[in-house]
Amino acid sequence: MAETEAPRPRQRPIVRLGIFLISHSFSFSVVCCTAGVLALLLLPILAKNTYISENALMPGSANPMLSNQDVLEANRFVKDLIALNSKPRGSGIESQRLIAQYMKDLGAEVNYHKFHPQITQFHPLQFFSSPDSGTVERNISCSFHGVNTVGITRAPRGDGKEAIVLVTPYNSQKIKQAEALSLGTAYSVFSLLSRVTWLAKDIIWLVSDSQHGEYAAVSAWLRDYHIPMFTRLHTVNAETCPDINYLYDVRDNSVTGRKIYDGFKRAGTMAAALVIKVVDRSETFDDNLNIYAEASNGQMPNLDLINIVNYLAVHRQGFRVKVEKLWSLLDSKWLKNLGELFESVGQVVSSINPQWKFGIPAADYTEGIATLASSLYNQALGVPTGPHGAFRDYQVDAITLELSPRASVDKIIRQNDFLLRGGRLIEGVILSVNNLLEKFHQSFFLYLLTSPGKFVSVGVYMIAFALLVAPLPMVAASLYADAINLNSSQNNEKTVADEPGTALRSLKWVNAAKKVFVVHLWGSVVSLLPYFICQIPNRSPTVSFIIWFLLSVLSFFIMFLILASPFSHAKESQLHLREWAILKSVTMSATFIGLCLMSVINFSTAELGGLLLVPMCLMAQPMRRDIRVGSLSTLSRLAYNLVFCLIGFPPVTFVLLKGAFEGFNSINVGDFWCWVESLWAWSSATYLYIGMVHLPCWVLCIHILFHHC
């Protein structure tokens, strides 16, 4: 080792570590990405058992008071409701009157809430703003309204500061047996609660009219509860609608018949809300309870709420509790193999030390993965899975309990038993929430469920995402460093006194950044385009989608011509060997920032997006280079790139996913438009992510792929 030049001093360890990672970025990124995917697959094994964190809840500490008497009354109510179906005229209004009458007989305060479902419209400027009703001006027709019935039981000794909400959606036009049963369950609980003395919070029973959608009715009521309008514009013009007036002429033959209050009744700050639904799915084994919890943008209610429901349902009332899962994953071969692999690893581990609890049975693992996937998917979509989502917009913890009875509920004994158990479950949950002195805050808000009794908290699932995106900045840095080194060595070979050359060299990343910026700008233009397309009357989804696509392409070329051409012209003169590398590194940095931002807003979107984007970004290389070399490895890389870029294109991703779960024969081009429309109707951040992060990144990767170098 001839000491021709002075040895460079050793750098500080942290800098050295950074340099080491950058210089080994390839192996590092391979290891990290694999570890990221593996960590994601390991989540069901790492999931912890749920536990009730808030001591005040004390679920199941009291014996249920709901008696057969209540159930018999509920049965009578159910019968009366179903009997309405046979009546010819205006069963909608009749059913609301019947419900109101029953509520009033229990001594509750009753009022009707008339509403018009809000028309879903794309408001680009109000994407994240809180829901408000001020902007909606509508020409109201009488046929298009719903009437919610609201009953409030005041806590006898409470101070009325807080309330618990029970919601039962039902279609007032045609009452099905299952819906009537859900009303009956709620009625039995409500009649019990109107008598008990232990209530500390008021109980609101909202019978929402779901003829225009379950969510719309609940959200309309919540909007009027929290953000009422006092001016005349908003209220339904009662004079023109005879139906609504008809609601209020109460038959005054009953002695207790006070007139129903013509206004909006309120009861304090909401502590929690339970949506009760009964579906007639005829389960074979047991009475089932499905829990739906995802609200808009992947927000979840406090885990304690799910815990008490799960605890009471399993340990007290003997329901089979389920959370949603992707059924198609359950019988996939590779998952089973993976599960068996993990199981055998777990056995090996436990044979080494019996105290190390690693690994779960393969069947459990598959179920866990299916549940986790569904949990991730629902959160990533950002669309609430039920009417409970409306409550989360007002920071109220809410879940939907979907009860499905075993066999059919036609037999009266079965029905009584079902009502009794369902009612007792809800009574127990309300008792627990009623015990709560503070609002739900003790347990997790950021979690993924792998089964009703198991969860993965944020601290664990963040690892998978962090590992997945960690290579992006590393590879970006290494690419940049390489490109700079290469160019500087080239320049050194040339004349050193090439002044504009060095100036341009330092500015090179600026050019790339400009390009990236332009593409991102285009992305936001693309995500704004649907607003204008929506204005076109009489359009089918397919047409809209095609218009959107064409406009996007057009705007892309326009923007590129206007904004990016001067730089491309400059680039021509100074053709760098690795110009694409700089571009790739900037793209990666932008993607990294985008993904990290998204992980704060909606983790699941970021995780799923990362799974698509990270491999695409990491592998993107100009095609020409690969073809020029022509070896097996480069060709396989080329194929890999092409496949990933194809999958990464959002409509293709959508079609593939939809095809995988629902079969390919029913797919239509317009479906993507419908899907996107639903995303912005729910003001889902996923829409913004697709427009502002995913699509630009994909375009840049394509650009790199077809780069001429």
Place this chain on the structure above:
Amino acid sequence: MAVRPLRQFLLLYLILFCRFFYSNAALGSVTDEEEFSEELLLRPLPDRKVLAHFHFETRAPPTASNGRHHHLFPKAISQLVQKFRIKEMELSFTQGRWNYERWGGFDPVPSNNAKPPGVELWAVFDVPHYQVDASWKNLTHALSGLFCASINFLESSTSYSAPQWGFHSASGNLRYGTLPREAVCTENLTPWLKLLPCRDKAGISALMDRPSIYKGFYHSQRLHLTGKGFDSDGVDSGIVLQQTLTVVLQPNEKRTPVTSLETKFQPSWSLTSIFGRKVSGSCVLAKSSTVYLQLDRDLVAELKNLQKHNEIAVAENVNYEGLRSGYGFQLSVEPDKVLEEVNGSHGTSPSLLYVFSVEKHSESEPFDLGLTWKIPVAWSCQQAPLHASRFLMGSGNERGAIAISFESTRLSEWLLHSDAIDSCELPVKIFQVVPWYIKVYYHTLQVYVDEQQQAISDVVDKIHVSPSEDKVSPGMMEMILKFPCRMKSAVATLEFDKGFLHIDEYPPDANQGFDIPSAVISYPDFYSSTQFGDDKSLEALPILAKFQENNSVVSYTEVLLVPLTTPDFSMPYNVITITCTIFALYFGSLLNVLRRRVGEEERFLKSKDAKKGGPISQFLSKLSAKLTGRPLETPQSPTSTSSSFISSKLILKVVLVAGIAIVWHFYLE
């Protein structure tokens, strides 16, 4: 010798004279005796409940005649009055809410006794202006000790306010404070009962069976004190202490499945069935001991109606049992008197008052009043002119709005002259105190009448606002709104920002949210007086005298719960940890920079580099070069320097530590 008989005579004379004088004086000051009277008012409520209103009144004559000693009057209270020179004071402990819609809001009982949940205290002092606050603070502490409650929290200036005219006519020396979250229990009742001469051992107060009165739907225990006449006109009235307990109870009834079409009987009840006790005689110290049963105007009218309908059908069956029962119900005890309300303008039937004297009852013949309904009847209580309710608007932790909504109860239309209804106005007085961390912007006041926004100057008659000062004083608003009489509904809204509290200012259970105390709504043009007969003798009955007072109708709104941003209280540990880490990093790097000598370091590194290198590191660098697919670079290049930090020593150390750890683990398990 003659002196002695003379002296004896003189002595005798003196004694006689004194006797005479004393008896004279005693005769002259019959009204100056301390008096105590106990009364209980029962009233059936439309929603199958019963209102029981205990009223105890103790009067003490002016100090001059009696010195510092009292026969009946509680000394603690009189000392309180003396010490703090209280002109008037009211303290109430309430649990539950008064249901204005069902239990009425117009007559004197709800108007005086419907109180906001928790503790409410107000006092008027007869001291110079600058001493009022000090007196108030001392008073809160004294009361806190007296009643076993945390009234002392009202001492802090952030929790009380000094209303000018919105709450009470007394201006200047009035202080008002509430504690909405105070839990009320028997430990507050016991000291309150201790102020009664018979406690709850005899007389009407013996009915207060703790489980039954705390089982009720509403429970309000009140202490009202009218101090001695420190007032300027020199009328010395002594101290009047009124203690009332208002409870709404549900008589036990058999639960039957009811349908809407079935007619419902009101539950029949008796004192034993609602209190579980009987009255065995009066408190011997009481001047009067009376039980009243009041039937509402509407109920009387309804009964008369029913009677009229039925009389035609079953005219021959009607047998009156004298006073003992009206039509449709039966009383188990014969009333001593039946009084009818003397009402002026409004043309409904008068309300009826059945008077029962307890004095004649004894242990052997206890008083147990019972009411049995014979026909189903439904009625409603008289409402206040407007039904006021208050609620929060908005969501999130940043801002919100308070809205007070008024619904007309159609009372004003027939109470006021119907011919002038177009031009008449209904004044409503609002008094509202808001804690400082709810930063109300008073300029955002908006008033909507019948769904039309009104200009503030048109609606607001008078307004006085004292804005909150952070951590010093709460915000207070007194306002008189004038609504048109024909109005159906009105809303007044105020916007606010939610403030931040310092970590040590959070109360326990901060995650529950923060309370905004009830607003007081009063109607200056409506008076809640009920007059029963013109008989002067009735004025001796304190509860009737109380009913005759011309007070304006008052109602309280709901307490509101505002969720504020709360820190994670388990966080301090994390915060300490992260702060310490940041400090360590900061000071570490600062010190490093300060004490670093670059030249010396380079020399040191050079000497170290000379010794560097070993077989393992060479091998590793080769391996890494293979892995990355780069040509093996010379050790001088920067990459190799970076890779060489995995020195053999380091690897050895790591392996050693890992080995030790594994071995240790296995041997320990």
